[in-house]
Amino acid sequence: MREPTTRQRPRPARDRLPTGGPELLSLLARLLRRPRRGDRRLPLLWLVRAAGAGDVAGLLRRFVGQGTGRRVPHAVLDPATRPGADDIPAVLRELHRQLSLEAFGTARLRFRHYPLADWLMHQTLADGVDAADSGRAALVRRLRDRRGRRSAEEPPVTGESGFGTALQVLLWLLRRAVPSAVFRVAVSGRVPLVGRHYRWFMRQQYLAPRQSVTFLGFAERLTAGWRDGEQPAQVDKLLLHAFLEDLRQAYRRRFWRPGDWRRTAYPVLLLDGVAVSTVGHTLVRLLNDVRNETGRNDPLLVVAVADEPPPELPATRALREADEAYEEWAEALPETRRLRRAAAWLVVLRLAQGDVVPPPGVTPRALVAPDPPWWSRRFLPAAVVLVLLLAAGAWADRRWAPDCHPSPTGQVRVQMVDGECVGYSDSAGQLFNSDPGQERLRAVQRRIFAQNRAAEEVWRRSEHRRPYLTLVYLGSLTGNRTRADEESYVSEREELEGMATAQYALLKESAAADGAALLHIVVANGGRQMRHAGRAVTMLEGLARDDPTLLGVVGLVESRTSTAAALRELNRVGLPVLAPTLSADRMDENSSLYLQMSAPNSDQARMLEAYARQVLKVTEAHVYHTTGEGSSLADDLYVSTLVDGLRERFGDRLTRLDEWRTGRRLTQECGYPGVLVFAGRWSEFDGFLRALKECGANPPRHLLADDSVNRYMANPGLRASAPGNLPVTYVSKAALATCGALRAAQARRDDARGTFLGWVRADDLLEPPRCRDDAGPPVGERVSLAYDASMMMVRALESLAARLRHADTGRRWEPRAVNPAGVHAEVLRQNAAGGYPGVAGVVRYAPDSGEPVAKRIALLRVAEVPDVDAEPVEVYHCGAADGPPDPACRPA
Template sequence: MHDPDKTVAIICGASQWPHLNRFAGDAAFRNTAKGVEQYLAGRAGMGLAASNILNLFDSTISAVEHFDRIRAFLLGHMDRLHSRDGRGMLVLVAYIGHGAFFEGQRFYCLLLRETHEPAPVESSMRVTVLAHTLRSTAPRSARIVILDSCFAGHAANDFQGAVEEVAAAKVDEIVEQEARLDRRARESAGQIERILGYDSASGVALLCASSSRDPARLAGKGSFTLFGRALIDVLEVGDRHRPGPMSLRQICGLIAARLESIRDAPAPQVHSPEQDGGRDLADAPLFPNPAGPPRPLPGVERRRRQRQLTRAAVAVAVLAAVGISTGGGARFAGHDPGYLRGHCGTEITTLISVGAECIGLTDGSFDLFQPVDRDEAVENRIRSVENTIAAQNRLAEQRHREHPDRPYVTLVDLEALTAPEGGTAAGLTAERESLEGLAVAQNLQLDAEEAGAPLIRVLIGNAGRDMQSGPRLAAQIADSARKDPSIVGVIGLNLSNQATKNTVAVLNDARIPTVATTLSFDYLADWIPLFVQVAPQDRSEAATAAGFAAQLGTSKRVRIYYSGDPNDLYSANLRDDAAYWFEKFGFTVQTTAFTPAGQGTDAQQPRPGDRLIGDAAAAGADNCSIDGIAFFAARGVPDFGTFLDGVASCGGTDATVIGGDDVTRHVADPAARYRTPSVPYYFMSFTPVPETDPEPGPARDFHARLNTLFPFEKDGQRSLDGHAALTFDATQVYVAAVTQLHRNGREISAAALSRQITKLGSFQGVTGTFDYGDANRPNVPRHKPVTVMRVRHGDVDPEIQAYCGELPGRRRSPEPWCPPDADENPPTPPR
């Protein structure tokens, strides 16, 4: 019996040939292809996920591009299944259309929509090339080719041709070199396959609509092909006389019996040009038999259920069943502790151990969050979010199978999910909330009833502490996107530092757009074309902070504290912008660098003329018995908490503390927030928080859906920091761009989306109005709101203290002191 997870299908052919007058088109070809696809995806049929089907029928791409797409498709699934040579995979190829000979019977070709004179051979799908592509890409796979075309039986000769044998010889040479490495893997995997009740066969078998001398026929103009109609009937009805799954030879016999009464109907044929160890693939019971007993649970589903139990179950139940291939050769994880250590104790090749961290990608079924300490309540909330995303991923695949016309895209949420040193067990709350926003957006699309509403699959990526493994993971994403075209973009990126800049640069070089949620560094959008942000820039934040401070009536003296770490682009940038705007509002400015947690003083590089005071606690204590403004332009976790400890150490201060937007990460952690209740402070936020009775609109709808999906967010201690809303809006940028491309009939790809996003114009999100119409900076929203919030006694005041920017629907207007040129100043220096 086939395993749906390890079965992939490719549909080729055409219903018309506009460049070849002697070959007539007909809807019967298209109807047959549609029927085959429905059988492959249907629950009563093969039950394949949409991502396991490559449908190139009636495609206008060239023959060469057909082969490139087929190869990339197979390689992508081989990588997903950890199979370097295709072992264990069942590859189904169906061609529906015209078959013809060119150049005096020399070449048997399958005609494509773009086949044309004067080069019909080169612009067709030559069967010899198709055979070579399948064999050289996945040599150990089981390959079943169904040809619904004239003279289809001739293809058996091409699958045994010289080109195929040369390719096979090269592949066999490589495989033999690896034999000693993976012999144990094959033996153990074979034992598991036998236990689960099916054989991992390989080789090639062909089911042909006609012999090498006979043309194929239509059942009727505009209906189906004669062979196709019989094939679909047999697959849908089954064989009531022989219980159990059906073989290809059995299906051929049933088709022949159906066509027997039709005069001059061509007789179908089965050929097995390549057999594995004398086993004929045509006799393998691989196809469901609707008339027989229910099929057993596939082995992959059993392994999936085991994978959900514990990480130990993954290692024991799954690793014992599969051999894993990597770029360095075959590995059998079940007998290689070193492999497990290198992949976070799992068989998942997309996860990599880097020191004590687990770096890589997951669909939500593996927990990538790595807090500094363990807390059961915190972990339960994280797992709730990850489990929701994993479940919604499965539902998105199902919806796409049911509605294949709906666009289906994959977004990667890439963040630093390893907590900074010195934080609390809840130090990754902001990152968890970001995922919640993505889950809400995914859920909204699942509920959408519009025919063209996009469906979203989500991958979660951990780029390591401070994004240090981001460039490596970006390269992994780029490689995955080449194999899986549904991967169209990246969101997230929660730190503006040198590692993040390098990460975005790698994605940009791969033509993969990035829509950042909280990044506000002024120059990424100027330096990297495919970088888009939903947050305002540091310059706007600094202008709002300085304008607000000027209205407080305090001394016109400000001390700006920032990180001396030369890799922290955000902190140095916000220091520069704050100094510029506080001076414009009449403040005397003093700028002071401190040493962030986990670093030494000798590594710090403060701006020329600035003093270096010590750690964040020393910076906080610097405000004892001093009035004016203390503006914190550094990291919220863990340094802002340490800064507040320093302020509290001297019994308080007359200074007014204002934190930059990264302080929202501190605010998101209740334990950190309540640690210093004696020190009140303001903080900058990029999200207007929900009011007690918000006006109808995106914000109220978003929070209602958020509370439904994650009831724990109704906790009275929720931070109102806005990370979930920002990620929701970042996802909506992609949704809007995908919708527009689909509506205009254009192909949806990463490159197309990167162009479309900057053409979105204006739309209303949860966190404000998005207007990407600026000619100078089209990847940054204009006049995005920046709000000022307040924390007293550890509690977040839900009332907005002030805001600048455009925020439609609010009863309160922006402050009259908001600088109109906040989006432009200070100007960007030369790169």
């Protein structure tokens, strides 16, 4: 039975049975009604009746036994009439007899495991066995007869003719040989789907069944005489476990068997007159132990009525607190059952007189099992088939959509999750995001997929000599609300463009350059705010098993708890992650294979404070943070660590730290002379500017913004409609890769940046080309960061390939010669020699850290946000562009 993973709550009124009785009956009605989906855990209810509380057991018998039609399956036992506490088999036998009756208005409960165990306990092998037979042979014969083999006394078919002889042989085969062979196969436990109940006995845990090797040996140990050498408690637990297993199977729900859904009420066992150290108390204790030790739930509700609480849990709760007691028990159950507490399943309630005796003139209704779903009834089997077909169609509609479906070509695996197409693709047969206005995002995917085919062709023509690797881009490619003319995925599109640029550069290598790698890119979508990244990683795990060329992941665009969880999963899978823009502090703690291309938030906070103090000559600061739609500060690691860094850097000079939400006014900041810092998500920055527009001619003097605002500034459509003409200074992680900086680098013969500029200007790569001398859009800072991340992995693979085949340069490349962890180690080895000379600045890592050291970051300023044509101006920076580390910060 499926275990609920969340805390149980009382069902709404429409799911409760109208009882009209006292609180005890209302509680039982709620517990006995089976949910339409899943199953609830059922406690062992121990009712302590107070003096004068009335005939509790009698009321319960009437409650469950007087209904007409569909009744709750129930058994009533009075163990007080059974002296001693060692008669568990007899109690279970009576319980089995009562629950097996076809008297509850539905198909009777069928038992297979318990009757076999009980039957074995009644077999005696020491007496009554022929001298020529062994005890094992007698047991085999009886077991075979129990399966329904023809009695040995039945007269055989005789005949003088050949036909009679043939018929006799045929009947012998049908009645003796075939059943005997089937029985032998069944008890062997080696053939699936045959003899499952025999196999169950060998897989359960009581009486050490593995010591018997075969089921027949185990069965022999249960027979009279042989059983004397076993522990009685273990025998009792085996019987009880078998009984509960039959109930579990009877209450399974299988979609191909509508009858399974007709069981709408749990069976209940009523134990009256239970006293400590009697068989009733022993049964309750054994139920608790079996549930703990097997780790299995079962559908049996036990109600024990006693005059005193059990010694395992002497504390009692009043019946009026039953709901609260049940919820507390359900919440604590996973821990208490793991610790195998003696009272893990017990809920002890104290009954007062009013809890049992109905009010004057009120007669409680009998508890009737709810009607089953209409589709599970016995009429119209064809309707069931139709429902299944419709359900299959609905499932396919939820799983896929016209723009989210498996492709017959390429590596594509996708699934609809909360209306978003989550998964991965390396083929134009599946493009992520069909929203209006996202043509450039789809265009770069087409470019990557076309270059994938080109890389495969070049690799084939090189006779597989060139190193070949696959990188996955994992980002948020769906989920934003957009206008039809608004490009809302600029950052993700830029990162894909950076990877496409790296792929393009490798394709331009000479055909004879066997040491130059080829790059294959898989595009993966983790959904809005990376909420479904875990689902995407699960799909990528299968891809990593099947494709030995898959060596790493680039992307993960937002630092959130869902992103951290995805990092942990990728670390478990063994895939390195190179994150172009993630900057939350300590993200590397989630993966030993994580490398960050951008400076951490602690560096960003340090730069903002230094700029305010050194350049603006102000010390006081007001900070407002946002976390985005449907998120919180605890979930948003980027914002929370940035706020912590600002609080630490400014200290007492931080005179206001507050959360800003859409619609909140900011008139208190009008004319503020200190620094006003926006430490939030770019999606709220437009509303933040609108709130400051109220200041009119008296705006705050110094508005600083974090690097998330770079996503806003990179979106011409958003900037053009920005409210007001406020100047904004914001953080940039790649100021060295702006068009102006790249042109200056090319003029001074900076080969790495000059070559990168040539690629992004090419006519056959990005749409449109970037940084043209005459016109054209800017390159976008995330292009260079994703390019650097991809090329770091490529250069590491090329270095490993050169060492692996340095004596035989013409050898074919074997993808399994390297693994993802090895490539990650090679990245760090190369980095230790002086850092990687990236386009966005040199990248260095400290030992045992995935965060770069003294990575170049800058502050860019725009005089007016809506002025899209004006290129931002660098006013301040920290870190070094090239060469040795330079942690100092200075004006540009």
